[in-house]
Amino acid sequence: MTLKRTNLLIATAFLSIILLLSLTTYLSWRSNQREQQVNEQVRDTYEVIAQIEQLTNASRDLQTDARSYELTGKREFLQSFRVASQKLPQQLTQLDRLLRQQPQAQAQVRLLGQLINQRQGVSQQLINQRQAAVPPQTDDLLKQGRQLLFQMRPIAKALTDQQRALVEARLQQAQAAYQTTQQRIGLATGSALAVMAFMLWVLYGQLRRRMRNEAKLAQLDVELQHQLQQEQAHNQALDQLNQQLRQSNENLQQFAYIASHDLQEPLRKIQQFGDLLKAHYNALGDADLERDYLNRMQTAAQRMSLLIRDLLAFSRISVQPVADTEVDLTTVLEQTLDNLSVAIQETNAQLTVGPLPRVIGETFQLGQLFQNLLSNALKFHPPGNVPHVQVRASELADSQLPATVKPAQAAARYYQIDIVDDGIGFDEKYLHQIFQVFQRLHGKSQFAGTGIGLAICQKVVVNHGGAITATSQPGGGSCFSIYLPVQASKVDRQPA
Structure with missing residues (x-):
């Protein structure tokens, strides 16, 4: 694997780890947001249940305060009735707001509110007959109150059961979402760990290759040093041979000079004496054979002189630097x-x-x-x-x-x-x-x-x-x- 490809794999793995960690962080954040949302919904649902119970209890307390005031005429019962009567509209409004995303439950709450208001009206009649000193109709009013209460109870129970079932469903959804999120987080974490393991494996392989390459490089360095030593020894031998060759060239040049000088000198003597003999035989006039021999001798001497001169020139050119x-x-x-x-x-x-x-x-x-x-x-x-x-x-x-x-x-x-x-x-x-x-x-x-x-x-x-x-x-x-x-x-x- 080349270094470029290894670097590309490491960069890809690093980016993958960053993406997986980012995904894990995002899933954790989403899970936390969903949990907070479910908690708020559950809290609102429990508040709805509490409001229903409070409304039911408030309606019962209203009739109790009215009946107590009708029997005793004490002002504290009347005051308690009036305070509770003032709170009822606020409680109904609050309950309606909490159920704004549950239209069916809102309809039931409004029906429950109508029954509560009717029961409040019956309780008000009990107070009015005490204050106006009119003939008592207590039994009829109490009977109406009980009938209204009987109508209210199934509605309140149905609302409460619905809210409890909603709480259970939301908790189950939250648990399922939490498990799914945990699975995804686990998968992302496992993937990140796998990528990290792969990256470590690649790095380990790269490290091993580097160590092998360094070992090879060290071996090559040793071999190179050995070759360098051999090359130095070879160069030293070449230097010695060059020195010997230069000495040989100098000796050859000296020999060529001496040879040319020493050989040219007897040739000149031969040519000079040949000229004297030729002149002598020319004076005799009848020595044709002798003159022919002398001509051949001088021609050979001249050719040998030229040969020596050319050899000397060739040797000089061979060793003379340009x-x-x-x-x-x-x-x-x-x-x-x-x-x-x-x-x-x-x-x-x-x-x-x-x-x-x-x-x-x-x-x-x-x-x-x-x-x-x-x-x-x-x-x-x-x-x-x-x-x-x-x-x-x-x-x-x-x-x-x-x-x-x-x-x-x-x-x-x-x-x-x-x-x-x-x-x-x-x-x-x-x-x-x-x-x-x-x-x-x-x-x-x-x-x-x-x-x-x-x-x-x-x-x-x-x-x-x-x-x-x-x-x-x-x-x-x-x-x-x-x-x-x-x-x-x-x-x-x-x-x-």
Whole structure:
């Protein structure tokens, strides 16, 4: 389970608990309100019962006071009768108000009130005959009072029974509502507890996963530390190997220098003595065989001298770092053409040179690049033909690079420098072979060379973060394309 999903479940559970607790609080409040309402209704019902009893008793007391006054003539009985008579309307009104939601009971109360008023009238007649000294009609009046009382009793009893039944029904409803509310509260509480238990289970699971992840992380940390130690040991070994490699390169460079110097010196001696012998035999005039041997010896010595020179150049380029300086390729090309001026004059070559860019690199190495490519363009052409060589440059985005071109350094843009000739060309199936050391497509008798020049060119281009390729066909000339990354010089990259 993801952390996002776990947080969502916890938030949902938390909200559910809040809702369930709110529901429990609301149900408790509603139950309390309902209980208060039932209590008020029960209290009103008991008050109705009490009022009915008071009315019945008041009606009986009225006749008793009237009869006592009629017999004794004492004023306290008359006063008690008058006080009770004044209270009766108020009691009837109060009872009618309490039964405002019971129309049937109100009708019975009004009937009861009429009977009470009639009985009050009979009692008043008893008082009146005492005060007026009229002939007594006591027995008739008492009989009427008893008849009215007999009519009142079933009505009062029915009202009382109705109210008691209403109280019982309301109490049962209240009890049922209370039980229902308690069940709902219990259900809500149980649900809240279940949600809390689920949330605790989720949290416990999350905690266990976290503990497992921490254990895995600790194990990974231990493994990482072990790998780091191994990497450090590996780096130390690499540093030692690099140190040994640097020492080996220094020794190789020193050896190349010594070898070139020590080998060139006897070669110069051979060439010098060969020149002396050649001059001597030329003076004799009839030593053709000896002169042929001497020519072969000097040619071999010259070829060996060129080979040593190219090997020295290749070794220097392999170990020489590329300087972070701006180089004007136009100036480099002009210097190269000056170095090749003799070959240009001998072949009557026609050169077309376009504008060349400024690049970041090493002047010497870039000079070696142009030297080898242009000397090949002047050398590999059919005998008797005038070489035509074109040097041009353009700029293109990395997306415009040919699919087969893989520069050593990634860049957004590149300079493309083409050296085009109309020479003998070559079969493109040998394209990768021509950039290898000592690989030649033509015999030494056809074209002089050491087979190292194009290997030097590729090394120079790679040192400068670029790539070199060629397109050609036999007899159709060649086009060597150089791709160098466009980059700012150290001065240009400094912040303003």
